[in-house]
Amino acid sequence: MTMLTQLERIPNDLLDVSATELHRIFPGPTLLHLQGRRHEPLFISVLLHGNEDTGLIAIQSLLKKYAHKTLPRAVSIFFGNISAAKLGLRRLETQPDYNRIWPGAGEAQSAESMMMASIVDTMVRRDVFASVDIHNNSGHNPHFACLNTLQSEHLQLATLFSRTVVYFLRPLGVQSMAFSKHCPAVTLECGKAGDALGNHHAFEFLDACVHLSEIPKHQVATHDIDLFHTVARVLIPGDITFSFADKDADLNFEDDIEQFNFCELPIGASFGAVRNAEELLVIAEDEQGRDVTKEYFCNDHKRLTIKKSVMPSMLTMDERIIRQDCLCYLMERIHIG
Numbered sequence: 001m002t003m004l005t006q007l008e009r010i011p012n013d014l015l016d017v018s019a020t021e022l023h024r025i026f027p028g029p030t031l032l033h034l035q036g037r038r039h040e041p042l043f044i045s046v047l048l049h050g051n052e053d054t055g056l057i058a059i060q061s062l063l064k065k066y067a068h069k070t071l072p073r074a075v076s077i078f079f080g081n082i083s084a085a086k087l088g089l090r091r092l093e094t095q096p097d098y099n100r101i102w103p104g105a106g107e108a109q110s111a112e113s114m115m116m117a118s119i120v121d122t123m124v125r126r127d128v129f130a131s132v133d134i135h136n137n138s139g140h141n142p143h144f145a146c147l148n149t150l151q152s153e154h155l156q157l158a159t160l161f162s163r164t165v166v167y168f169l170r171p172l173g174v175q176s177m178a179f180s181k182h183c184p185a186v187t188l189e190c191g192k193a194g195d196a197l198g199n200h201h202a203f204e205f206l207d208a209c210v211h212l213s214e215i216p217k218h219q220v221a222t223h224d225i226d227l228f229h230t231v232a233r234v235l236i237p238g239d240i241t242f243s244f245a246d247k248d249a250d251l252n253f254e255d256d257i258e259q260f261n262f263c264e265l266p267i268g269a270s271f272g273a274v275r276n277a278e279e280l281l282v283i284a285e286d287e288q289g290r291d292v293t294k295e296y297f298c299n300d301h302k303r304l305t306i307k308k309s310v311m312p313s314m315l316t317m318d319e320r321i322i323r324q325d326c327l328c329y330l331m332e333r334i335h336i337g
Contacts (some may be wrong), residue, residue: 050084055134126214
């Protein structure tokens, strides 16, 4: 079983270690509880994907700021996939995705999923104030916040990070969805790993959160938010070859495809060339997991083209990430109020 370590003091060297060296401090997934003037803790998860280190860097900046004074609010920090971080990978091939196995995943229990459930139970017992899950993404995307409910407190927390907010219900088993049953919960998408601006943005958000006495309950003003709803997740079947340069692949994507992220694409926009004009070589699934590929894609003169005006997010040219997760998400703009 994956064993969770729980600590109540900051280990030596934690504030300066890199994600790839974190295994020298923590033997595995670790939950660190620190006291603050307000007792209800802010829960923060970092490194659920081992190659996304902005969360660790933001935590280090936060703890350095309060190294010689009391935190304004208690914090509990979960350092997730330490073994994948050691190798700079999202996850090991033998592991589940650490952000797909939280309560609500609807899959058979594993040692890792039981660990995540125990973390939620622990934080509920501690009267968790709010939850923040910090990520990077591998493609060209703006900084944005994600949430799984449109309740006002969740929206208020999200817009504290960015006016660009994405509401989604799939995939299941993500951290923010598990915690949204108990407190305001958001996921931060902070651009590519290694971006100093993303690291600082995440730190500033955490610092603002620990100073909150409460999260406003009134509705976010419509002029303060650009809200998008994820309507489909796009995957590539395992038996389909794809490339960004190999013309012999079943699906050859445009080499500037990342530029489509957060752009509202018109009908007929092309994702790339297909070798067999009779097949749709991607699968689009809606929030209920239904196949909606033909609603969003078609083959037009051996081009994979969009049938509806949509906005992609998370498009990346990292082939390993595409295989382990998905090609992208498709979104539509929605309005509140």
